[in-house]
Structures are given as structure tokens and as C-alpha cells.
Amino acid sequence: MSLTYYIKTNQMKNKTNYHTHSNFSDGSAEPEEYITEAIRQGFNSLGFSEHSVLPFENTFALQPGTETAYIAEIRRLQQIYLGQVQILLALEADYIPGVCAGFAGLKSSLGLDYIIGSVHLVKNNHNDILWFIDGPRRETYDNGLNEFFGGDIRKGVTAYWHQLNQMIENETFDIIGHLDKIKMHNQGRWFSEEEGWYLDLVNETIALIADHSLIVEVNTSSRVNTSSGNSGKRTSGLP
Ligand SMILES: [Zn+2]
Known part of the structure; x- marks a missing residue:
């Protein structure tokens, strides 16, 4: 079944x-x-x-x-x-x-x-060190972005969504996990989740998800306060 x-x-x-x-x-x-x-x-x-x-x-x-x-x-x-x-x-x-x-x-x-x-660990183009975007600590996210993507949020976030796209195209699975991971630690700090470049990335992935008939998980992590004090405002559990 x-x-x-x-x-x-x-x-x-x-x-x-x-x-x-x-x-x-x-x-x-x-x-x-x-x-x-x-x-x-x-x-x-x-x-x-x-x-x-x-x-x-x-x-x-x-x-x-x-x-x-x-x-x-x-x-x-x-x-x-x-x-x-x-x-x-x-x-x-x-x-x-x-x-x-x-x-x-x-x-x-x-x-x-x-x-x-x-995707919890994002690859960059230069080395094998992975950017860990999960976990409760905002500092891990921020430090990884600075270290592996030179603090270029657009580069790091693009790498995340492209890695998701690659997973959808290359793997067979049932549910796509927590699409709110970037939002969970971003919380409007590095960029607004309504900026065109970000919405383009999200929409591209959503189209691929539809093509592959995947189930999308609605995860509430981005609504939960973290140790660094997320407000949880303006979040929906989706990107
Ligand atoms: Zn997970």
C-alpha cells in the first residue's frame, strides 16, 4: 500500500x-x-x-x-x-x-x-565541507554561511534549493521534507522571503515537485522558538 x-x-x-x-x-x-x-x-x-x-x-x-x-x-x-x-x-x-x-x-x-x-547539509563548489542548515542554533547556520559561502546568502540559499532539485530529479522517494529550513533560521534577517530571486527558486522547486507527484511535508519547525529567540512571526511551515 x-x-x-x-x-x-x-x-x-x-x-x-x-x-x-x-x-x-x-x-x-x-x-x-x-x-x-x-x-x-x-x-x-x-x-x-x-x-x-x-x-x-x-x-x-x-x-x-x-x-x-x-x-x-x-x-x-x-x-x-x-x-x-x-x-x-x-x-x-x-x-x-x-x-x-x-x-x-x-x-x-x-x-x-x-x-x-x-537536505540538511548543503554542498558548496569549493570543498567537501558541508553547510549544516538544521539544528536549533542560529549561529551554526550563520557561521556556516560565512565560512563556506563567504557570507553570500543568495549563493548559499541557491545551493540549497538546487541541491533539492537534484534530489527530486535523481532519487525516488515519497515525501519531501521540511521546505521551511531556510526560513527557519532566516526569519527575515538575511533577506525577505518575498524577494523575487527567492520566490523564483521556490517556484522552480515546487514545479519539479508537482512533476514528480511528491507529497510535501508541512513542518512547523520554523514556527517554534529556537535558542536564539526566533519570533516565529510571518511563518507558515512552508518556504
Ligand atoms: Zn530533517
Whole structure:
């Protein structure tokens, strides 16, 4: 059954979340705690989407060798809570050209219900160091932009949207993750999200998403206050 089917059949009575990280990656609790809370809040569907294993040291993704335990645990819980809440098994796969790809292979070899395709680490043209645009700290975003793109916001943001386009054209996946990542840390500081050059980038990606019939995740991260004090004003969960 496809994810589109799950979403369509659930949409009239919908209380669902398909982007969940437990402590198998960078979430804060055991998967079962998310499930019991979802049941308490009347959710009918909950999808786990740990960050896929990356070929370099990091603190946020599944660690190499833990995939099997993750899959076994989610499938076990699926059986235990059968009839109470629908549990789905997924990964949030990172697209970094030349570093990690092959989403379709990941989905079939691990028997996943779906894949979220996301860009958290943006490549520049000069070296292999990646700009980390996620995480709660605005300083990480600002310092990376200064260091890898010479503080040229237009260059950095363009690289992000172009990397997304490349992912859409080269990979097979179900959901495109958090298109509000740039907005989350920008919050009108580096540029206005209504400037023509930015809207052109967003619109180009949205056209590609439509061509590939992808599901667009509405993520609320850009509405949540960060440690640096985002106001969360003028944000919608979309770019
Ligand atoms: Zn993500």
C-alpha cells in the first residue's frame, strides 16, 4: 500500500504525523513513548522516520549497525499497538550529491513503508565541507554561511534549493521534507522571503515537485522558538 493511500484514507479523520525521530537518531525518547502519547492524543497514524546512516561521524543520524534494531523495534511495536494506532516504518534520507544517495535501494532493502527525502547539509563548489542548515542554533547556520559561502546568502540559499532539485530529479522517494529550513533560521534577517530571486527558486522547486507527484511535508519547525529567540512571526511551515 502506498503512502498516498494511507494519507487519502485517513484524511477526513486525520490526526497523523509522518516525521518522527526517536532516540534511535536525534529524538529524545524511546519509540514506544511517542506511540503512547500519540494514542493519548487520538492520532490514527504515526510514522517513524529516523535520519538515515551517514558515511561520516555525526550526532544526529542512526549510527552504522543500528538499522536492524530500529526496524525490529518498530515492527514489534506495530504488532503490539495493532488496532490502536497505525504505525509506519520509514527513514528520512539525506541527499548529499556524491556522498549519499540511493533512496530506492534503501527502501526496498530495508522493507520501509516510505522515505522522506531531505537536505540538511548543503554542498558548496569549493570543498567537501558541508553547510549544516538544521539544528536549533542560529549561529551554526550563520557561521556556516560565512565560512563556506563567504557570507553570500543568495549563493548559499541557491545551493540549497538546487541541491533539492537534484534530489527530486535523481532519487525516488515519497515525501519531501521540511521546505521551511531556510526560513527557519532566516526569519527575515538575511533577506525577505518575498524577494523575487527567492520566490523564483521556490517556484522552480515546487514545479519539479508537482512533476514528480511528491507529497510535501508541512513542518512547523520554523514556527517554534529556537535558542536564539526566533519570533516565529510571518511563518507558515512552508518556504
Ligand atoms: Zn530533517
